[in-house]
Amino acid sequence: MAYAIFEIKKDDEKIIDEIKKDDLVSRQSIWTRDAKSLGIEGEAIFLKIEGDEEAIEKAKEIIKDKGKILEGEEKEKINEKFVADEEKASEGMGFIFG
Secondary structure, three states: OEEEEEEEOHHHOOHHHHHHHOHHHHOOEEEEEEOHHHOOOOOOEEEEEEEOHHHHHHHHHHHHHHEEEOOHHHHHHHHHHHHHHHHHHHHHHHHHHO
């Protein structure tokens, strides 16, 4: 499944609401994390969209200059942090309901 990760400036975080309102993009898996929650310095917000390639392209059109799409090693590094964060959350739920 395709995915994209965007780095969005804190001042432009309202663009995330626009992403979630779009019919095509909103049907994909969407996660947001601020930089600090991922152990990264700065004020950025990271947006991960996983799903249909067409929806990812639509998200790129909506975001335009409000953020940058991550590529290559930087994209992989941030994705690993998203995955680790999700696993940590799942483990916590397992502990509560286990």
